Amino acid sequence: MKSETSTMKRVKMLDLSEQYKEMRKEVLETIDEVISSSQFILGKNVKKLEKDIAEFSNVSHGIGVGNGSDAIHIALQAAGVKEGDEVITTPFTFFATGGAIARTGATPVFVDIDPITFNIDAKAIEQAITDKTKAIIPVHLYGQMADMHQIKEISDKHHLVIVEDAAQAIGAACQGKKPGELGTAATYSFFPTKNLGAYGDGGMIVTSNEELAEKSRVIRVHGSKPKYYHHVLGYNSRLDELQAAVLNVKFKKLQEFSERRREKANFYSEKLTELVSDHVTVPVEKDGNYHVYHQYTIRAKSRDELKDYLKENGIDSMIYYPMPLHLQPVFEHLGYKIDEFQHTEKATVEALSLPMYPELKQEDQEYVIEKIVEFYKK
Incomplete structure (x- = not known):
C-alpha cells in the first residue's frame, strides 16, 4: 500500500527567514564590520541607532539597553519610582509591564481595558489615583497607541510620570504623536519577533527629559559615573553592538x-x-x-x-x-x-x-x- 504524502498548506505565525532573504547581504557585511572593528560594547552602531530612533520618535534622546523589560524598569527607576509608590497600568499585557513595576519596589495598580482597542481605559485611570500614585504605564498593545492625549491630561492634573510601554508599537502614532512625545518616556523592545527585531534581545528608552535620559545612561552601566564610581544602584543592561548593527540595517525599511x-x-x-x-x-x-x-x-x-x-x-x-x-x-x-x-x-x-x-x-x-x-x- 502506498503512503499518502500530506499536501496540507502551512502558514506560520511569523517567518523571519523571509525578511532575512531580503537583506542578507547587507546584514552579513555589517556584522563583519563590527567583528573586524573589535568594538562590541556601546560603539558607533549603538550611538547611530539611538540617534536615529530618537529622531524617528520626535524626541531628544535614545538610550539603548539590554531588552524591553529592562527599558521599562530603568525608565521607572530613572523617573524616581521606588518602594511605597503605586504605578497604574493595564492587566492585559505581557508580564514585563507589571514585573518592571514590582522590581522597583512599587505596587502595580491595575485598571480595566477599553473593549474596542484592548488598550488601557483612560477614563478608569483617574479613579485609581491615590496619594501614593507616582506613575502611569499605558501599554500600546498589538501596535495601536492608547489614548495618550487623555492620559497626558490626567498626568498633568495629578503631576504623574508617564512611561509608555511601546514594545509592540514602534512607528505607531496617536493623532500625529509618536511614543515618547506625550509621555515622560517610552520604551521599545527589539525582541526578534517585534516590528523592528534584532537577532537576540535588545531595547531602548526614548525621551526628551534630559534628567531621565542621563540617569538611564548611568543605571545601564551599574550606576557608574565616572567609570568605577557608583552613586546609584544600577545594573548591566546595554544594547549589544552587534544587535544595533543589525537593527540599523532593518530600521531603514x-x-x-x-x-x-x-x-x-x-x-x-x-x-x-x-x-x-x-x-x-x-x-x-x-x-x-x-x-x-x-x-x-x-x-x-x-x-x-x-x-x-x-x-x-x-x-x-x-x-x-x-x-x-x-x-x-x-x-x-x-x-x-x-x-x-x-x-x-x-x-x-x-x-x-x-x-x-x-x-x-x-x-x-x-x-x-x-x-x-x-x-x-x-
Whole structure:
C-alpha cells in the first residue's frame, strides 16, 4: 500500500527567514564590520541607532539597553519610582509591564481595558489615583497607541510620570504623536519577533527629559559615573553592538514594513467582515491613530475551538494573553479577584492573533480566511 504524502498548506505565525532573504547581504557585511572593528560594547552602531530612533520618535534622546523589560524598569527607576509608590497600568499585557513595576519596589495598580482597542481605559485611570500614585504605564498593545492625549491630561492634573510601554508599537502614532512625545518616556523592545527585531534581545528608552535620559545612561552601566564610581544602584543592561548593527540595517525599511503590515491587516479585515462578521470582530483603528499591527488580533466566538481547527489545518495562531496580570499567582498578594475587570477577562477568552508579518503572502491569508469561514460553517 502506498503512503499518502500530506499536501496540507502551512502558514506560520511569523517567518523571519523571509525578511532575512531580503537583506542578507547587507546584514552579513555589517556584522563583519563590527567583528573586524573589535568594538562590541556601546560603539558607533549603538550611538547611530539611538540617534536615529530618537529622531524617528520626535524626541531628544535614545538610550539603548539590554531588552524591553529592562527599558521599562530603568525608565521607572530613572523617573524616581521606588518602594511605597503605586504605578497604574493595564492587566492585559505581557508580564514585563507589571514585573518592571514590582522590581522597583512599587505596587502595580491595575485598571480595566477599553473593549474596542484592548488598550488601557483612560477614563478608569483617574479613579485609581491615590496619594501614593507616582506613575502611569499605558501599554500600546498589538501596535495601536492608547489614548495618550487623555492620559497626558490626567498626568498633568495629578503631576504623574508617564512611561509608555511601546514594545509592540514602534512607528505607531496617536493623532500625529509618536511614543515618547506625550509621555515622560517610552520604551521599545527589539525582541526578534517585534516590528523592528534584532537577532537576540535588545531595547531602548526614548525621551526628551534630559534628567531621565542621563540617569538611564548611568543605571545601564551599574550606576557608574565616572567609570568605577557608583552613586546609584544600577545594573548591566546595554544594547549589544552587534544587535544595533543589525537593527540599523532593518530600521531603514521599518516604515515600508509598517505599510505592508497595514495592507495585510486591511485585507484580513475586509474579507473577515464580509464573510464571518457574526462570529469574528476585527481590529478597530481609532480615528487619528496609525496602527502598525504588531499583531492582527480578532475577537472570536468559540476562540479555543477555532484555534484548534486552524492548527489542524496547518495554520499558526496565538493567544495574547490567556491570563491577565491581576490574576497571576505572583500578584496574588495584591488581592484582585476574578470578575474584577470584566473587559480584560473577556478578552482573555476571545482574543486570537492570526499570522502577521510584512512578507506574508496573500494566498496564505486567503487560506487562513478560508479555514476560519469553514470552521464557523460547521
